[in-house]
Amino acid sequence: MKRIRTFLAMSLVCLTATVWALPAKAEGASYTATEDGVTVRMESDKESYRAGEEIHYTITLENARPYWDIVGAKISYTHTEGLEPVGEEPLQDTLESVLSGESTVITGTLKGNPELFPASGIGPAVGIAMGAAAAVAVIGIAVILGVKKKKKGTRAAALFLAALLCAGAFPAQTRAAEETVKLMPYLKVTYAGQSVTLRAVLELDMKQQLQVIEPQDRLTYQRITCHDPSIFRDFDGTYYIFGSFLTGGYTDDLYHWISIDASFQASFTQEVRDQIRAWNKDEKAGNWNDYLWAPDIVYNPVMEKYCMYLSANGDDWKSNIVMLTADAVDGPYSYGGSVVYGGFTQEDFNETDAPQVLGVDQIPERYVTNGIENHKWGDMWPNCIDPCVFYDDEGNLWMSYGSWSGGIFLLALDENTGLRDYQTTYETDLHSDAYFGKKIAGGAYVSGEASYIQKIGDYYYLFLSYGNLEAAGGYNVRVFRSQKPDGDYVDLLGNTPYYDDYVFNYNQSVGVRLFGGYTWRVFNNGQVAQGHNSAFVDEDGRAYMVFHTRTDNGTEGHYVKVHQLFQSREGWLLAAPYQTTGESLRKEGWTMAEVAGDYEVIFHELDIDYKNLETKTPKLITLKEDGTVTGAYEGTWSLEEGTSYLTLSVNGKEYSGVTLSMNVEFSTLETQVFTAVGLSDQVTVWGSRVVE
Numbered sequence: 001m002k003r004i005r006t007f008l009a010m011s012l013v014c015l016t017a018t019v020w021a022l023p024a025k026a027e028g029a030s031y032t033a034t035e036d037g038v039t040v041r042m043e044s045d046k047e048s049y050r051a052g053e054e055i056h057y058t059i060t061l062e063n064a065r066p067y068w069d070i071v072g073a074k075i076s077y078t079h080t081e082g083l084e085p086v087g088e089e090p091l092q093d094t095l096e097s098v099l100s101g102e103s104t105v106i107t108g109t110l111k112g113n114p115e116l117f118p119a120s121g122i123g124p125a126v127g128i129a130m131g132a133a134a135a136v137a138v139i140g141i142a143v144i145l146g147v148k149k150k151k152k153g154t155r156a157a158a159l160f161l162a163a164l165l166c167a168g169a170f171p172a173q174t175r176a177a178e179e180t181v182k183l184m185p186y187l188k189v190t191y192a193g194q195s196v197t198l199r200a201v202l203e204l205d206m207k208q209q210l211q212v213i214e215p216q217d218r219l220t221y222q223r224i225t226c227h228d229p230s231i232f233r234d235f236d237g238t239y240y241i242f243g244s245f246l247t248g249g250y251t252d253d254l255y256h257w258i259s260i261d262a263s264f265q266a267s268f269t270q271e272v273r274d275q276i277r278a279w280n281k282d283e284k285a286g287n288w289n290d291y292l293w294a295p296d297i298v299y300n301p302v303m304e305k306y307c308m309y310l311s312a313n314g315d316d317w318k319s320n321i322v323m324l325t326a327d328a329v330d331g332p333y334s335y336g337g338s339v340v341y342g343g344f345t346q347e348d349f350n351e352t353d354a355p356q357v358l359g360v361d362q363i364p365e366r367y368v369t370n371g372i373e374n375h376k377w378g379d380m381w382p383n384c385i386d387p388c389v390f391y392d393d394e395g396n397l398w399m400s401y402g403s404w405s406g407g408i409f410l411l412a413l414d415e416n417t418g419l420r421d422y423q424t425t426y427e428t429d430l431h432s433d434a435y436f437g438k439k440i441a442g443g444a445y446v447s448g449e450a451s452y453i454q455k456i457g458d459y460y461y462l463f464l465s466y467g468n469l470e471a472a473g474g475y476n477v478r479v480f481r482s483q484k485p486d487g488d489y490v491d492l493l494g495n496t497p498y499y500d501d502y503v504f505n506y507n508q509s510v511g512v513r514l515f516g517g518y519t520w521r522v523f524n525n526g527q528v529a530q531g532h533n534s535a536f537v538d539e540d541g542r543a544y545m546v547f548h549t550r551t552d553n554g555t556e557g558h559y560v561k562v563h564q565l566f567q568s569r570e571g572w573l574l575a576a577p578y579q580t581t582g583e584s585l586r587k588e589g590w591t592m593a594e595v596a597g598d599y600e601v602i603f604h605e606l607d608i609d610y611k612n613l614e615t616k617t618p619k620l621i622t623l624k625e626d627g628t629v630t631g632a633y634e635g636t637w638s639l640e641e642g643t644s645y646l647t648l649s650v651n652g653k654e655y656s657g658v659t660l661s662m663n664v665e666f667s668t669l670e671t672q673v674f675t676a677v678g679l680s681d682q683v684t685v686w687g688s689r690v691v692e
Contacts, residue, residue, distance in 0.1 A: 028057075029187045037065030037632075040202060042185035051119045051192035054086055055110040059185060059200055061095075062103040066620040067521055067600075070098040072205040075106070080196040082116030085109065095202075100209060110198070117192035208617055211521035211691070213667045219581070221666070222256040223559040224249045228294040228386075228450065228532040231546045233539075234329050241534075241546060241560060242308070244293040248330070254544065254562040254580055260330060265289060267331035275335035276322050279351070280314035281343075294386045294450065294532065297329060300397075300418055307418045308333055309399060311385035317343035317377040319384040321401055323418050337419050339399060340411060340436065342384035345372050354435050357422065366428070378405030378445060382436055388452045388534075389413065392460070392485040397421075400440065400462075403449035407442030407499070408464070409433070410486050431498065440487045441480070441497035446505050448478075448497070450532040453485065456543045457567055462489045463545070464497060465531035467506040467610070471550040474610035475529035478511025479573050492572055492682040507606045512682045514545070514575040516604045517552070517615040520688070522666050525551035526615030529558075535565065543573075544580060552613040566675065568656045569645045574675040576662060577602075577686035583662035589643045595659055595672055596625040599687040601633070606683060618688070621650075646674050654679050664691055 028044040038061070045056040063070050073095035085091050086109040098104050186199040226243035233239050241257075242248040248264045249257045268276075273288050282291040293311040300307045305325040313319045320341045324333035341352035349355065349363040358364065370380040382402035389399045397413040412424040426432050431439040441464060442448040450465040459481040467474035480489035480497050489497055495510045519526035533547035543565040548558045564576040564583065576583070600618035608614050619632035629635045635650035639659070648655040657676025664671055672689040 029189050031185045031187055033183065033185060035183055037068070038063055038070070038183065038204065038206075040183055040185050042187055042198070042200065044187050044189055044198065046189070048190040049112075049192070051112060051117050052114070053111070053191075055083070055189065055191065055198070057108050057110075057187065057198060059106040059108075059202075060103060061098055061106070061202070063098045063100055065100060065206070067209045067211075067618075068100055068206050069209060070095065070204050071207045072096060074203040074205075076201045076203075077108075078199040078201070079110060080198075082113040083110040083191070083196060083198070084113055086111050095204075112191050112196075117194065119192075208519065208521055210524070211664070213522065213664075213669070217667050217669050219663065219666055219668050221579070222258070224257040224259045225558060226259075226560050227548055227558060229546050229548060229560050230294065230296045230388075230452075230534040231536050231544075232297045232299075232329060233536060240297070240329050242295045242297060243548075244295075244311075245287075246289045246292055246295070249560070250330075253582070257560060264330055268333065272324070272333065272335050276310065276312050276324075279318065279320045279338065279341060280312050281316055281318040282314045284315060296387050296389050296534070298389045298391070298397075299329075300415060302415045303418055305418070306333075307336070307389070309339065309387040309389050311387060311401075313383070313385050314343070316372055317381075317383060317405075318372075319343060321384050321387045321399070325418070337417075339387070339413070339420050340384050340401065342382060342436075343372055343377060353420070357420070357435050381406040381433070382409050386450050386532075390453055390455075390485075393455065396485070398453070398485055400451040400453055402442065402451065404442070404447055405445055406436075407439050407444075408448065408451045408497075409437045410440050411437040430500065438486055439498070440489060443499045444502045446499035446502055448499070448505075452534050454535040454537065454543070455485075456535075456537055456565065456573065457571065459483060459571060460485050460489075461535070461573055462487075462497065463533055463535060464511060465533070466508075466511070467529075467531070469529060469531060471529050471552065471554075471556055472611050472613055473529055474506040474608075475531035475550075476506075476516050477514050477531055477533050477545070477547065479514060480511055481571070481573075492570075492677065492679070506610065507608060509606055509682065512572055512677060513604060513606065513684060514573065515684060515686070516606075516608050517610060517613070518602050518604065518686075519552075519615040519617050520578075520602075520665060521600070521618065522664055525553045526613070526617075528552050528610065528613055528615060530561075542584060545575060552615055566658045566660075568658065568677060569640070570656055570679070572656075572677050572682075574657050574677060574684070576660075577673045577675055577688055578662055578665040581663045583660060585644045585658060585660050589641065589645075590639060590659060592625050592627065592639055595639060595646070595674075596623050597672065598622050598631075598690040599674075600690060601685060601687045604684045604686070620690075621687075646676065648674070648676055648685070653681065653683075655685055657685075664688065 029047050030043040032041045041060045043058050075093045091108050092106050183202040188197050226241050226247045228244045229241040231241050238250050240250045246265050247261045249259045251257045285291045291313045293313050295308050295310040297308045306329050308324045310322050312322050321339045323336040325336045326333040344352050346363045370376045387399050387401045397415045399413050400410045402408040412421040414421040426434050426437050428434045447466045448464045452463040462480045464478045469475050480491050482489045491511050517528040527549045529550040530547050533545045535545045537543045544562050546562050549561050550558045562580050564580045566574045599621050601621055602616050602618050621631035621633050623637050627636050629637055633650040637648045644658045646657050646659045655676035655678050659674040669691050671691050674687040677684050
C-alpha cells in the first residue's frame with residue numbers, strides 16, 4: 001500500500017504540473033510578410049479554442065515604403081468553412097488610406113458554426129488535461145490491477161506512462177506555418193479540436209506622393225505638339241523642329257517652344273502640294289497634309305539650300321520620299337524631286353526612277369513575287385517613310401528610311417542634287433537591294449521605325465523606335481552603334497538590329513533602351529510611349545535627343561521633350577533623367593562626399609506592362625560615402641577620380657554611367673543625378689538625390 005500511495009502522489013504532481021502549464025501555451029499564432037516596403041502581420045489571441053469560443057485576431061498593416069501612400073484596399077477572406085463573423089457587421093473589406101510611415105490595424109472576430117464544430121469536439125488544451133486525467137485513471141486501474149494480479153508488465157507500462165507525463169513528451173501543438181505570400185496573411189489554429197485556417201487577401205491601392213514644388217521654385221515649360229519631331233539648329237542659334245502633318249516650332253533654350261504650325265503649312269503653294277502628293281495613293285486623307293509624315297531638314301552647302309526630306313505616305317505601300325528646297329529653314333519650300341519610290345507595280349514601274357537605277361524596262365520578278373498585288377510587298381521591301389539625312393565625317397550625304405515590314409534601308413545621296421547618288425550601286429541579297437539600298441535594320445514585319453543616325457564622339461549611333469506609337473503601344477527608343485555610317489550596327493550585348501524572322505520585340509533585350517515608361521514624384525502623370533526621336537550635337541559638344549512623349553492619363557495627347565545625352569566610359573549613350581535646362585558635366589569631376597546621399601532610383605526594366613500603361617517608379621537607396629549602397633537595392637558604388645564616370649554594382653549587376661547636377665523637372669531646384677546602363681543586361685537606371 002505504501003508503494004501505491006507513493007505512485008498516486010507522483011501521478012497527481014505530474015497531472016497538476018501539466019494542467020498548470022497549459023495557460024502558458026495560450027499566446028496567439030502570428031504571421032508576418034513584407035512586400036515592397038509594406039509589412040502585414042496577422043495575429044490571433046490564442047492558438048486553440050473550445051467549441052463556442054470567439055476567435056479574436058488582428059491584421060496590422062505597416063507602410064514603410066518611402067513616398068508611397070496606401071490610398072485604398074480591397075480585403076477578402078477565405079477562412080475555413082464554418083468560421084463565421086460575430087455580430088451583425090461583416091468583416092472589414094475596405095481600407096481608406098495608410099500614409100507612408102504610418103500603420104493601421106484591422107480587427108476581426110469569428111465563431112465556429114455549432115453544426116460543424118459541435119461542443120463534443122475537444123480542443124488540444126482540454127484534450128491534454130482530459131488525457132492526463134484519463135492517464136491517471138488508467139494508471140490507478142493499472143496499479144490496482146497490478147497489485148491484485150501481480151502483472152509486472154502492466155505495472156511497468158503504468159510507470160512508463162507516468163514518466164512520459166512528467167517529461168512532457170506528448171506531441172507539441174501545431175504552430176502557424178511561415179512562408180512568403182504577397183500580402184496574403186494566414187493563421188492556423190485549432191477550434192473544437194479541429195485544425196482551421198484564417199486567411200485574408202489584401203489588394204492595396206498605392207499612390208506615389210507628389211514632390212511638392214513651392215511657387216518660387218517652379219519652372220514652367222512652354223510645350224508644343226509636334227509628332228515625330230526632327231531638330232535643326234539654324235545659323236543664328238535658333239533651334240527648329242518639324243514633324244508629321246507639317247507641324248513645327250522653334251526655341252532658343254530647348255524647353256520654351258513656339259509653334260509655327262499655321263504659318264508653315266500656309267507657306268506651301270497648291271502647286272507644291274500637288275507635286276508632293278503626285279505619287280501617293282491617298283484618297284482617304286482628309287486634309288492635304290494628313291499623309292505627310294516625319295520630315296527631316298539639312299542645310300546643303302553645295303546647293304546653298306535648306307533641303308527638306310518628307311515622307312509622302314499612301315495606302316497599299318504606295319509611298320515615296322520627296323526632297324524640297326528653300327532659302328529659309330521655315331520656307332517657303334519648292335519641290336525638288338523624289339529620292340525613292342515604294343509600292344510600284346508593272347503598271348507604274350516606269351513612273352519611278354527604278355528603271356534608271358536597275359537598267360531594265362520591266363519590273364524585276366522579286367518585286368512581283370513579293371509585291372503589291374499579292375499583298376506581300378512588306379515581306380521584303382520597305383515602306384518609304386521616316387527619312388533621316390546626315391553628313392558623315394568625310395562629307396558624304398546619306399539617307400536612312402523605312403519602317404516595319406521590309407526594314408530600314410540606307411542610300412547614298414548626291415550632294416549636288418540632294419537626290420539619290422546614281423553612281424553608287426548595291427548588291428541584291430538578304431540585307432541589300434539594288435534599288436532600295438543597303439538594309440541596316442529590321443525586316444520580317446518586326447517593329448522598328450523612325451531611324452535616326454547621329455555621330456557622337458567616336459561612333460555613329462542608330463536610333464530606332466520599337467512598338468506601336470499609341471499610349472498603350474509600348475513605343476520606346478533603342479540605340480545601336482557603329483564606327484561606319486553604313487554599319488554594321490550593334491548594341492552593348494553584340495546584337496545586331498537585323499530581323500530575318502518574325503519575333504515580338506517590344507520588350508526584347510535587343511538595342512539599348514534609353515528609357516521606358518516612368519513616373520518621377522514631380523509628375524502629375526507618368527510618361528509613356530516616348531519615341532520617334534531625332535538627335536544632334538550642339539556647337540559646345542553637348543548632345544541631345546528630341547522626341548514626343550505621351551502620358552498615362554488615358555488620352556493620346558503628346559508633346560515634345562529634349563533630354564541631354566551622355567556617353568558612358570564604354571561609349572554607350574545615356575539619357576539624362578530630367579528634361580534639359582542647360583546642365584553639363586563638371587570637367588573636374590566629383591568626390592564621393594559630394595555625390596553621397598539618399599537617391600530615388602528608377603530601373604527601366606525591359607519587362608513592362610505597357611498595355612496597361614505601366615510606368616516604372618522610384619525606390620529609395622543610399623549611396624554612402626564609404627562606397628556602399630543600402631536601401632531597396634544593396635551593393636557598392638564608386639567614382640573615377642577627376643571625372644564624372646560612376647559605377648554602380650547592385651544585386652549582382654554592374655552599371656556604368658555618369659553623374660552630374662541638374663534641375664529637378666518642373667523646378668529650379670538643383671540636385672545630383674546619375675544615369676547608367678547595365679553592362680550585362682543593358683538595362684538603364686536613373687537616380688536623383690532626394691530634395692526635401
